[in-house]
Amino acid sequence: MTPAPVLFISNGTAEDLIGARLAGLLKRPVLSSPLVGEGQAYAELNGARRVGRVLRLPSGGFPFGSLDNLWADLRAGLIGESLGQWTDAVRGASDAAAIIVVGDAYALMVGTVAARKNRLPLVHVQPLLSAQYLDGLGVRGTLQELNALGANRPLPYELRLARRADAVFVRDAATQRYYQQRGVPARFAGSFAMDVLPPPERELHLSAARPVLALLPGSRGDHRESLPVMLRAAALLPEVTPLVAWPHTWNAVTLPDGWTLQVQSETEARATGEAAEVVLWRQAFGAVARAADIAIGTSGTANEQLAGLGVPVVAFATGGPQYTVGFARRQGRLLGAALRVVEADPAALAAEVRTLLSQGTRRAGAALAGLTRVGPAGALPVIAAEIEALAQSGRPQVHSPHI
Incomplete structure (x- = not known):
């Protein structure tokens, strides 16, 4: 009997790549809901099926990088199409065994709604935030980077959502400590960036004489x-x-x-x-x-x-x-x-x-x-084992109808 699929929700090129590498370690079908762009990394997985519409953004997924980025994305239908993706994710998760979010607070919001509506286990892989972004930031730096406020530190609503997830994995040890001090049982199992670094694809035939x-x-x-x-x-x-x-x-x-x-x-x-x-x-x-x-x-x-x-x-x-x-x-x-x-x-x-x-x-x-x-590689096999365990354990009890 074929096991139930898991649904991956991610929102960015690097996030798609991490999600696809993680999906490739699972022994069950894969559904993908890339919230930004084509999700090409998932398309290269055998048997993976896309859920929902494609959102092509002029900013490439960085609407808050500048006012120009935000305005261009709004003109491209950012709000309407994004809301449609929420509906697509909820519907696409109806036959899934678990939901895996790879991305930021926005992706976690989409994944949380889909998980609660379908009473599914939820795993959050957060490859973007790092407590190291706060090193030397101070008040002046925070004011200079108001557009990156939620990228520099997890905002209260993201921490609240993360506390309700069944598992949370973060990108470095400093961020694990930061999350745990705020009541989120987050784990650092290795660097996501190093996990997706490919092996050498070919011999480059370089001279050893020059760097x-x-x-x-x-x-x-x-x-x-x-x-x-x-x-x-x-x-x-x-x-x-x-x-x-x-x-x-x-x-x-x-x-x-x-x-x-x-x-x-x-x-x-x-x-x-x-x-x-x-x-x-x-x-x-x-x-x-x-x-x-x-x-x-x-x-x-x-x-x-x-x-x-x-x-x-x-x-x-x-x-x-x-x-x-x-x-x-x-x-x-x-x-x-x-x-x-x-x-x-x-x-x-x-x-x-x-x-x-x-x-x-x-x-x-x-x-x-x-x-x-x-940090070193090694996170994805640990996360894959966690996903398999949660997917096999069945649907969790819903703590509250509210997010």
Whole structure:
């Protein structure tokens, strides 16, 4: 007899990836309800079935990153389509054995409604919040980042919802302590970011004579602005081997003026200009990440993964939609000495890379900060076992008709 499915609700590219990797560890059918975008990570799972409508947002899932992002999303039908997704999730969970939320407070609200309506166990995987975002924030910082208030710390309603979940998993040990002090029996079982870091996909055939500089433009639209700056910075560093981990199609490559792109294959291309040649790799993030000695990144999860490998990351803010000034500032608090944010200038980036490579003590401090703040992999098998146990135990008693 086929076991009942579990429903995954997630709201973001990284969240979808974590959910899909987690779903792949389960021995039961999978339903998915991605609240932002196509949910491509779930689509790649054999037999996974999508529940509900697709919400395509101009902001890429960051409506509160700026007023422009919010206005664009509202014009795209954010409110009406989002409410429709709540209904879709409730209906889609009617035959499920459990609901798994991978995401923020909003996703948890949707999952809580669906779980209560269908009397199902609820597991919350919170890969976004970290108590480390509060390091040195203070009152002034809080006022500067009012649009990220719920991203910097769990708000009272999120804590209330989390207390009612059957299991809560958080991204680091500091956040476990923060939640537990507020009555949420949260657990840190390992880093979600490191769990979804892929193994090396191919041999890159690199020379051992020069350090490798990984360029991480990210999966969001920031790459259109950040890749040209990164390439020009790499051209100022002839002592390194620069590699771009490119997650898009070749048609999406934006080059600096005077540069050209030669596509070698579906997975390899070469950008040349200013007396430099930089190799771009598709479907090779795991290989590039593990080859890197240092990185320049305008990415969320990828920056964290490189830091988690002990690789120092240099970053700069873009006009968005993701890696804005506020986002860069917040990631700096998350990663500490593992991340250095400088101005969006090729010369400034090159100078920071050269300094880190030449100062062994500073580089070692950055590596240690990344390893300790991000933490090791290992969470997803623990969470998968918890889900199986809850799904087999049956429907829980509803504590109250109110959320």
